[in-house]
Structures are given as C-alpha cells and as structure tokens.
C-alpha cells in the first residue's frame with residue numbers, strides 16, 4: 001500500500017524500523033521485514049537471501065499464492081539453495097554490485113544484461129514470477145549481508161504490474177534500515193549456536209544441526225496447533241520468536257554432568273541415570289535469575305523436556321534440600337507440563353529416532369512414525385502429535401534443510 005504522501009511513507013518506514021529492534025529471532029525478523037516490504041508494494045511474494053561466506057543462502061520466503069492458508073505451504077521456507085555472488089543470477093548480481101534491479105518481466109529480460117532468471121522455482125511450484133524488485137541489504141557500516149527480492153507487485157484488482165520508481169526508493173530505504181536489525185539478530189543466533197557448540201564438545205549428540213532441526217520442528221508444530229486453537233496471529237508470532245531460540249537450549253544442562261557419565265559407552269546404572277536426569281534441573285538453573293520472557297521459556301523447556309503426557313517422565317515436582325535434589329517417582333502430567341516443553345519433547349524424540357547416532361543407525365521413517373504414533377497420549381500430548389502429522393511435509397523439508405551436505 002502506498003500511503004497518502006511521500007512524507008507519510010517515510011514516517012511509516014521509520015516507525016516500522018524502530019519496531020524491528022524488538023524482534024530477537026532472525027527468522028521472525030525476516031518474516032516481519034518481508035511482510036512490511038510487500039505491504040509497501042502490495043506484492044504477492046518475496047524472499048530473502050543472506051550472505052554466507054562467498055555465496056548467498058536462501059533464508060526466507062513469503063508467497064501468498066503458494067503459502068497462505070495452504071496446509072504444508074510452509075515447506076517452502078525450508079528450501080535449501082545456495083547461489084554464487086556473481087553476474088549470472090539476479091540476486092547474485094545485486095549482491096556483487098551492491099545495486100538494485102527493478103525488472104518488469106523476468107521472462108523478457110533485455111538481451112544485453114549478464115544475468116538470467118532462474119526458472120527452477122517456478123517450474124517446481126507452478127508459480128509465475130513476473131515483476132521483481134531486488135535490493136541489497138547493506139548495514140550502516142556499508143557491509144552487504146544479503147539481498148531482498150520482492151515479487152509480483154499487484155494493482156487493486158490483483159493484476160500483476162511493474163514496480164514503480166517510488167516503490168524502488170522506499171524499499172531500498174527500508175532495506176537499509178532492516179539490514180542492521182538482521183545483523184544484530186544474526187549475532188544473537190551465533191552466540192546461541194556457539195553455546196551449543198561448547199555443549200557439543202561434552203555431548204556429541206547435541207549438534208548444532210540437531211538443535212536447529214528441533215527448533216524449526218517446534219515452531220512449525222506450535223504454529224499448526226495454535227492456528228487450530230484460533231490463537232491470534234500476533235501471539236503466534238511472538239511465541240515463535242522466543243520458542244525457536246529457547247528450544248535450541250533444551251539440553252545445555254548437560255554441561256554440568258561429568259564426562260564419566262555423559263560419555264559412558266555402556267548402559268548407565270541406576271545411580272548414574274539419576275544423575276543424568278539432573279541435566280533438566282541444571283539447564284533450568286542457567287536461566288532462572290533473569291526475568292525476560294525468553295529466559296522463562298528456555299528454563300521451562302530445559303526443565304520439562306523429558307516429562308511425558310501420562311506422568312511417567314521426569315523431573316516432576318522435585319524438592320531441593322540444600323544442594324541435594326530428590327526427584328519423585330512420578331512426573332508432571334498432561335497440561336501440568338508447559339506447552340513449549342510438550343512440543344520440544346516430541347521434536348527432540350522424533351529427531352533422535354530419525355537421525356543416525358554414533359551408537360545406532362537412523363531408524364527407517366515408517367518405524368519412527370509408527371513408534372511416535374504409538375506414544376500418543378502416553379509420551380506425547382495427542383493434540384501436539386496431531387499437529388505434527390498434519391504438517392509432516394514441512395517436518396521433512398526441515399530435516400532436509402538442516403542436514404550435512
């Protein structure tokens with residue numbers, strides 16, 4: 001939507017840019033940035049590539065035609081695509097020259113331009129890309145961190161039209177402001193992943209890929225569950241923003257468990273198993289002294305991710321006498337377990353079963369799904385499990401995106 005006057009437009013962009021500072025997770029941020037950039041131009045779709053080393057990595061997409069209100073449409077979010085920064089592609093050209101490109105019809109490009117339009121996405125999704133506005137994401141320190149592409153501008157009747165010169169100016173201005181916010185959120189993400197790398201030195205099971213998969217499964221399961229519950233979309237966005245980061249930290253408490261237990265190749269004995277269970281409590285203790293909603297959720301998940309719906313998990317309502325912690329025989333039950341932890345527990349177990357680990361091969365998919373389904377109402381909350389199966393194509397796309405190449 002183009003606002004009444006040029007002045008209104010600039011004012012609106014500055015207001016939105018200020019709000020971007022409140023978003024912590026990088027994916028939530030990209031989602032918001034694309035929504036706003038598309039709103040400025042009434043565009044049907046858009047995507048963001050971020051610079052990773054010498055290439056651009058596909059990071060986020062919105063597409064009203066393919067994704068809005070389509071179950072499983074979120075699978076496009078987890079497309080794995082890396083393109084070189086060179087003159088051959090539109091996004092590559094924009095990144096290489098730190099310039100924008102406003103193209104009226106990518107299927108009819110001028111013969112003299114060095115770049116071509118990659119038709120693969122259109123072919124695989126039956127989408128038709130036409131007008132494309134591509135702008136570089138450049139921070140205030142003149143560093144290029146990625147490229148934003150806004151696709152298929154629409155008039156009031158929904159017909160695809162070219163982007164205007166004014167829209168180009170507005171989107172470029174907005175992209176500059178957004179770039180610094182993205183850089184900040186990327187730093188937060190990197191610090192979290194570094195914390196996980198430290199934990200990984202101790203426990204080779206908690207790899208950065210495992211936690212990224214668990215985080216992505218968790219937010220997608222949550223979104224599906226929440227939409228069915230008719231939870232307002234603003235709340236869904238806020239929860240996703242903190243759930244992704246908090247779920248990555250579900251097992252950081254393991255840093256407090258000794259190597260003799262953590263790295264033991266044989267089965268743990270009863271006493272050792274009791275100590276191992278304490279990783280839930282140690283993990284929660286890392287976040288208790290803070291009062292941000294982010295830390296609250298991280299603590300909640302660390303503490304409760306081994307609870308089971310039927311009450312047979314741990315640590316339950318434990319008591320603490322000085323330094324000694326005693327874990328009761330029965331765990332928390334049903335909705336006594338926080339929602340976030342009910343979700344992460346399913347995401348974590350699914351990923352553990354479907355991935356190879358040093359002591360076992362990956363299970364075959366059919367067996368994993370049968371096993372998980374068998375735990376409906378036992379280990380897992382039935383509603384959460386339903387949501388998981390409803391978006392299974394998205395789950396598979398996530399598994400594929402965060403895998404070793």
Ligand SMILES: [Fe+2]
Nearest residue numbers: 250251305306
């Ligand atoms: Fe755990």
Ligand SMILES: [Fe+2]
Nearest residue numbers: 206250251348
């Ligand atoms: Fe895990």
